[in-house]
Amino acid sequence: MTVNLTRIYTRTGDAGETHLGDMSRVPKTHPRIEAYGDIDELNSHLGVVLAMPDVPERFRPWLVRIQNDLFDLGADLSVPHDTDHKRKDRLRVAAEQVTWLEERCDEVNAELQPLRSFLLPGGSPATAQLHVARTIARRSERRALEVEGANPEVVKYLNRLSDLLFILARAANTAEEPLWQPGASR
Numbered sequence: 001m002t003v004n005l006t007r008i009y010t011r012t013g014d015a016g017e018t019h020l021g022d023m024s025r026v027p028k029t030h031p032r033i034e035a036y037g038d039i040d041e042l043n044s045h046l047g048v049v050l051a052m053p054d055v056p057e058r059f060r061p062w063l064v065r066i067q068n069d070l071f072d073l074g075a076d077l078s079v080p081h082d083t084d085h086k087r088k089d090r091l092r093v094a095a096e097q098v099t100w101l102e103e104r105c106d107e108v109n110a111e112l113q114p115l116r117s118f119l120l121p122g123g124s125p126a127t128a129q130l131h132v133a134r135t136i137a138r139r140s141e142r143r144a145l146e147v148e149g150a151n152p153e154v155v156k157y158l159n160r161l162s163d164l165l166f167i168l169a170r171a172a173n174t175a176e177e178p179l180w181q182p183g184a185s186r
Contacts (some may be wrong), residue, residue, distance in 0.1 A: 031143065031146040031147050035140065039070050039140045042070060045132055046070075049063060049129045054124050054172070059168055077154060094153060102160055108167050120179065123174070127174075
């Protein structure tokens with residue numbers, strides 16, 4: 001699959017509409033656009049994580065793979081399934097991508113101490129940014145649920161991804177884990 005971008009601005013969206021992957025036009029506020037816009041934001045935050053020096057080297061190739069997968073999710077969401085029944089070559093998120101996330105979750109979580117409380121987002125810089133990415137993954141998941149007829153693997157992927165980002169945040173933390181202390185300020 002080749003993408004050829006010859007011109008970045010097209011003026012076709014100046015009236016508040018955009019093309020989907022099947023070339024139909026929808027408002028830029030359409031749930032499908034909102035969903036893959038949030039996924040794009042998530043991808044950008046993962047780029048910030050990768051720019052941080054305190055991210056464990058072991059996680060870097062995983063995060064790059066996830067960034068690529070997030071483009072797959074956007075491509076999947078950009079084409080309604082009901083208009084796609086004749087195209088077998090469309091890029092769709094597959095169960096194997098979700099399984100890969102689950103395997104990474106299990107691998108890293110097995111190395112961590114059990115949690116004694118909920119965590120406050122924070123810790124080292126990379127950890128804090130991974131928590132930001134985790135919350136955007138959760139929002140992306142909620143947005144994807146609003147997309148009528150979306151591939152269920154997209155929602156599963158985002159759900160597992162938010163779990164993995166939480167686990168990676170814990171594993172990347174070089175500071176003490178900031179634990180929630182219920183009612184501590186009463």
